[in-house]
């Protein structure tokens with residue numbers, strides 16, 4: 001059975017997607033972003049942990065890998081459909097009630113800044129049941145509490161299949177606290193997000 | 204009503220109470236991170252709900268002062284964003300060097316690392332003796348640490364590396380004295396610094412300042428308060444004075460942006476243009492010649 005047939009929660013009508021990636025997360029993240037069309041009908045917000053020496057999300061901006069537009073999220077910028085926003089290195093990224101971005105240099109959360117939990121929790125407070133959360137490969141447990149917060153508010157919880165992850169710890173940590181709606185391979189997550197885009201809620 | 208919405212009401216009541224009861228004005232702070240910090244403070248306080256904390260702080264000043272200290276984020280470091288300090292060295296200090304005496308305002312100085320970094324720069328460029336630095340914050344605890352200038356010795360390795368990346372010319376260890384686990388800032392760097400409690404949301408301006416640092420503070424404010432603060436900075440700065448913001452902050456969306464030229468857009472360094480009154484336009488002085496458009 002095709003994974004899209006196993007559950008039809010993709011048709012619930014969502015308004016935003018948040019993605020968390022850490023060690024080993026670049027490959028699945030690019031697979032997912034490459035699947036999205038230029039006119040994707042939801043904003044996509046990404047927190048990716050990076051080692052200090054690693055080149056930032058800038059690799060994505062330069063590579064022209066994707067049809068969809070990519071940029072670094074700016075303070076007070078309004079979230080728009082058809083864009084993928086990355087948290088700037090060294091800042092937490094949050095969503096405000098008026099659906100604009102906020103940055104903070106608050107202390108690290110889960111040894112991380114930006115922290116996936118900080119983004120997921122603040123976005124779920126704003127989007128409630130209209131939010132999709134995706135946790136990808138990583139070596140710590142950032143994102144688990146955030147995904148839980150999303151699910152508690154009725155949003156959709158998606159986790160990369162740990163067996164497909166270079167670093168299975170982060171998806172496993174999420175699965176330990178969340179009954180995921182979908183546990184999928186990166187390509188399947190891309191297909192799921194496309195499907196979600198076709199049924200997006202206009203807000 | 205959903206719990207999130209009830210909590211939002213609690214947050215607004217608490218913000219209102221802090222303002223009316225204690226004069227601390229958080230009404231124009233960006234809400235998402237304020238809510239996070241309130242929850243954090245709540246967890247530490249031992250109360251179950253923000254509304255219980257509200258009750259406590261209305262009647263007990265100590266509760267309020269603990270909360271206020273917990274609401275401000277004092278995360279900072281020496282030579283944060285080293286390339287910024289390089290730009291200050293190259294683009295601002297030569298200009299300040301043309302003054303026999305100048306004033307600097309470091310607004311939101313937290314625990315002091317930033318103002319000491321700037322003091323080191325001024326010292327190395329031979330300008331420290333001519334400078335008067337005001338370092339302000341509204342967090343009394345942070346301000347006290349700033350005055351003391353005592354930092355964990357273990358952080359000095361990181362700071363030394365940032366100092367070097369910032370173009371530091373000397374030996375960083377000359378600027379502090381190691382004592383057990385602490386690094387004590389060289390008192391010579393303190394002589395021209397005045398630390399003062401100042402709230403950007405409610406307190407007044409300084410006059411005829413040539414350089415303002417206000418980095419990683421405006422991100423916590425909404426547009427209304429950002430505009431208010433920029434207004435005060437603009438009044439505080441002398442013509443040709445510099446304003447330096449944090450790495451992800453800009454004047455782009457603020458009302459008085461037109462009164463500034465971006466000297467270094469990446470490092471967020473702005474310079475206040477000379478006032479363009481009729482007098483100046485009819486008799487342009489030497490300083491306005493070649494002014495960046």
Ligand SMILES: C[S@@+](CC[C@H](N)C(=O)[O-])C[C@H]1O[C@@H](n2cnc3c(N)ncnc32)[C@H](O)[C@@H]1O
Pocket residue numbers: 105275276277278279280283310311312313314317339340341342345401402403404405417418419420423449
């Ligand atoms: C994140 S720290 C930035 C420290 C330093 N400027 C830096 O960039 O490393 C923000 C500082 O702004 C201060 N602050 C926040 N609101 C303020 C206000 N209304 N008035 C004065 N200081 C304020 C906080 O107490 C804190 O010390």
